[in-house]
Amino acid sequence: MTKAQRNDRRTKRRKRWSIAWVFVAPFLFFYGVFLIYPAIEVCYLSLTNSDIAGQGGFVGLQNFVELIGDQDFWASVWHTLYFIFLTVVPNTAVGFFLALLVVRLKRLRLPILSAFFLPFVLPVSVVTTASLWILDTNFGIFNYLVGSSIAWFQDPLWAMPGVALVTIWWTVGFNMLLFIAGLQNISPDVYEAASIDGANAFQQFTSITCPLIWPVTSLVLVLQLIAQFKIFDQVYLLTQGGPYNSTMVVLLYMYRQAFQLNRGGYASAVAIVLVVIMLLISALQFRLLKGGRAK
Amino acid sequence: MKKKRMSPLAMVCTGLTVIMALAWLFPVYWIVATAFKSETDTIALPPSFVPFPPDFGAFIYVIQNSPIFRWYLNTVLVSAVITFFSISCALMCAYALSLLDFRGKGLINLALMVGFMLPFGAVAIPLFMLMNKLHFVNTYAGIILPQIATPLSVIVFKRFFDQVPIDFRNAAVIDGAGDFRILFNIYIPLNWSIIWAMAIVTFIGAWNNFFWPFIVTNSTPMLTIPVGMTQVQSAYGVAFAKTSAIAVMASIPTAAAYLIFQKRVTQGVMAAAGIK
Numbered sequence: 130m131t132k133a134q135r136n137d138r139r140t141k142r143r144k145r146w147s148i149a150w151v152f153v154a155p156f157l158f159f160y161g162v163f164l165i166y167p168a169i170e171v172c173y174l175s176l177t178n179s180d181i182a183g184q185g186g187f188v189g190l191q192n193f194v195e196l197i198g199d200q201d202f203w204a205s206v207w208h209t210l211y212f213i214f215l216t217v218v219p220n221t222a223v224g225f226f227l228a229l230l231v232v233r234l235k236r237l238r239l240p241i242l243s244a245f246f247l248p249f250v251l252p253v254s255v256v257t258t259a260s261l262w263i264l265d266t267n268f269g270i271f272n273y274l275v276g277s278s279i280a281w282f283q284d285p286l287w288a289m290p291g292v293a294l295v296t297i298w299w300t301v302g303f304n305m306l307l308f309i310a311g312l313q314n315i316s317p318d319v320y321e322a323a324s325i326d327g328a329n330a331f332q333q334f335t336s337i338t339c340p341l342i343w344p345v346t347s348l349v350l351v352l353q354l355i356a357q358f359k360i361f362d363q364v365y366l367l368t369q370g371g372p373y374n375s376t377m378v379v380l381l382y383m384y385r386q387a388f389q390l391n392r393g394g395y396a397s398a399v400a401i402v403l404v405v406i407m408l409l410i411s412a413l414q415f416r417l418l419k420g421g422r423a424k
Numbered sequence: 425m426k427k428k429r430m431s432p433l434a435m436v437c438t439g440l441t442v443i444m445a446l447a448w449l450f451p452v453y454w455i456v457a458t459a460f461k462s463e464t465d466t467i468a469l470p471p472s473f474v475p476f477p478p479d480f481g482a483f484i485y486v487i488q489n490s491p492i493f494r495w496y497l498n499t500v501l502v503s504a505v506i507t508f509f510s511i512s513c514a515l516m517c518a519y520a521l522s523l524l525d526f527r528g529k530g531l532i533n534l535a536l537m538v539g540f541m542l543p544f545g546a547v548a549i550p551l552f553m554l555m556n557k558l559h560f561v562n563t564y565a566g567i568i569l570p571q572i573a574t575p576l577s578v579i580v581f582k583r584f585f586d587q588v589p590i591d592f593r594n595a596a597v598i599d600g601a602g603d604f605r606i607l608f609n610i611y612i613p614l615n616w617s618i619i620w621a622m623a624i625v626t627f628i629g630a631w632n633n634f635f636w637p638f639i640v641t642n643s644t645p646m647l648t649i650p651v652g653m654t655q656v657q658s659a660y661g662v663a664f665a666k667t668s669a670i671a672v673m674a675s676i677p678t679a680a681a682y683l684i685f686q687k688r689v690t691q692g693v694m695a696a697a698g699i700k
Contacts (some may be wrong), residue, residue: 259451358543397549
C-alpha cells in the first residue's frame with residue numbers, strides 16, 4: 130500500500146466518522162440533556178437535602194437512612210406491588226382470551242378488534258372521568274345495573290381493585306394486539322397435522338397454541354411489569370392516593386415529597402429505590418420466564 | 425371441498441364475542457350519552473339509555489366557561505412539534521446506527537436500552553429543576569423538549585433499515601450520493617409505512633401524555649387538554665354532563681386518528697413491541 134493510498138483511506142474514515150456523528154447528534158443532544166443528565170443528577174440529588182428548586186447541601190446517605198424507617202414509604206411500595214399483582218397477570222390473561230376470541234372471526238374481526246382496542250387510545254383523564262362516573266356509588270350505572278352499592282374509590286378495600294379494573298379496561302387492547310399477531314404466526318399446518326393425528330380442540334390448544342405463543346406471553350408479561358411499576362396517573366386522578374392512603378403508590382409518594390413537601394432530595398432517594406426494586410423484580414421475572422420457556 | 429357451515433358452537437362463540445365487545449364499548453357510549461343529557465337527566469332513575477332529544481347545554485357551557493380551545497391549540501401544537509422532531513431525530517440516528525461504522529456506536533446502543541428501562545417518573549425531579557433553571561416551566565418548550573428523544577422509535581427504525589439490502593446503499597455511494605441523499609431518497613421512501621405508523625403512534629402518545637405536562641405546567645392557559653380537563657372538572661364539582669362533555673371533546677382527536685388510521689396504529693404498536 131502506498132503512502133498516498135493510506136492517507137486517502139484515513140481521510141475517508143475520518144469523513145465517515147464525522148458524518149455518523151452529524152446523524153446521531155440531534156437525537157443524542159435531546160437524549161443526553163433530557164434523560165441521561167437527569168438520570169445522573171437524580172443520583173446526586175438523593176445525597177442532598179435539596180428543595181424542589183435544587184438548593185441544598187450534601188448530606189450523605191441520610192435520606193436513605195430515613196427512607197428505611199419511613200413506614201409511609203414502605204406502605205407505598207407494598208401498594209405498588211399489590212397493584213402489580215392485580216394487573217400484570219390478569220391483564221395478560223384477559224388479553225390472551227380476547228385475542229383467542231377475535232382471531233377466529235372473519236368479517237366481524239376489524240370492528241370487534243377496534244372495540245377492544247379503542248380505550249387504549251383515549252387520554253387517561255378521559256378514562257378516569259368515565260370510570261368515576263360509571264362506578265359512582267349513588268348515580269353510577271354500574272351499581273344500578275348490578276344492584277350493588279360498592280363505593281369503589283371511597284372504600285379502602287375496593288379502591289385498588291377499582292384502579293386495577295380501570296387499568297385493565299383501558300390497556301388490555303394492547304396486549305390483545307400482540308397476542309393476535311402471535312397467534313397468526315402459528316402455521317395452520319401444525320393444527321392440520323395434529324387433527325389428522327386425532328387431537329381434539331382442547332388438546333390442540335394445550336399442546337400447540339399455549340407452547341407456541343409462549344414467547345409472546347413472556348414479552349407481554351415483561352412489558353406489563355415495566356408499565357405497571359410506573360402507576361401514577363390513574364391513581365392520582367381516581368383516588369389521590371386515598372382513602373386512608375390505601376392507593377398511595379411509590380411515584381405518587383415521590384410526587385408528594387417533591388412538589389407538596391418541597392423535599393427534592395428525599396424524593397430523589399425514593400426514585401432511586403423505586404428503580405432498584407424495579408430492576409431486581411424485572412431480573413427475577415426474567416429468570417422465571419426463561420425457566421418457563423425451557424419447559 | 426364443500427363449503428364449511430358454521431357449527432352451533434362457533435355461532436355461540438361469535439355471539440358471546442359480540443356481546444363482550446359491546447360491553448367493552450359501553451363506558452365510551454355511556455360518557456357520550458351523558459354528555460348529551462341535561463344535568464337533572466343524568467341522575468334520573470331509572471336512567472335513560474338514549475339521550476333523546478339530545479341536550480347540547482353541557483357542551484355550550486364548557487365551550488363558554490373554559491379555555492378549552494386554547495387547550496386544544498396547545499395540545500395540537502405540542503403534539504405536532506414533538507412528532508416531527510422525534511421522528512426526524514430517530515430516523516437520522518437509526519440510519520447511522522444501522523449503516524455507518526463509527527466509534528461509540530456500542531455505547532449509544534447501550535444508552536438506548538437503559539432509556540427503555542428507565543421509568544420517566546424517576547427523572548422527573550431533576551428534569552423539573554432543569555426546566556426551572558432554564559425558565560421553561562409553563563412554556564411550550566418545557567412540555568416539548570423532554571418528549572423528543574424516544575429510544576423506541578430509533579430501535580424500530582434501525583430494525584427496518586437493517587432489512588433493506590445493503591446493495592441499495594452501495595450502488596448509491598458508487599453513484600456519488602451522500603448519506604443525507606441516501607436517507608431521504610432511498611431509506612425513507614422504502615419505509616414510508618412504518619414511519620407513518622410510528623408518527624401516528626407518537627402523536628397519539630404525545631396528545632395523551634399526562635404526567636409530564638402535569639408536572640411542568642400549572643398556569644391555566646398553558647395546559648394541555650388531558651391536564652386541563654381535570655382542572656375544570658374539579659371546579660365543576662358533581663356535574664356529570666359537563667365533565668362528560670369535556671371528556672368527549674378531549675378524546676375526539678385521538679379516537680378519530682385511531683379509527684381513520686387503524687391499520688397504521690396497529691402496525692406501529694406491534695413494531696414498537698418488537699413483533700413484525
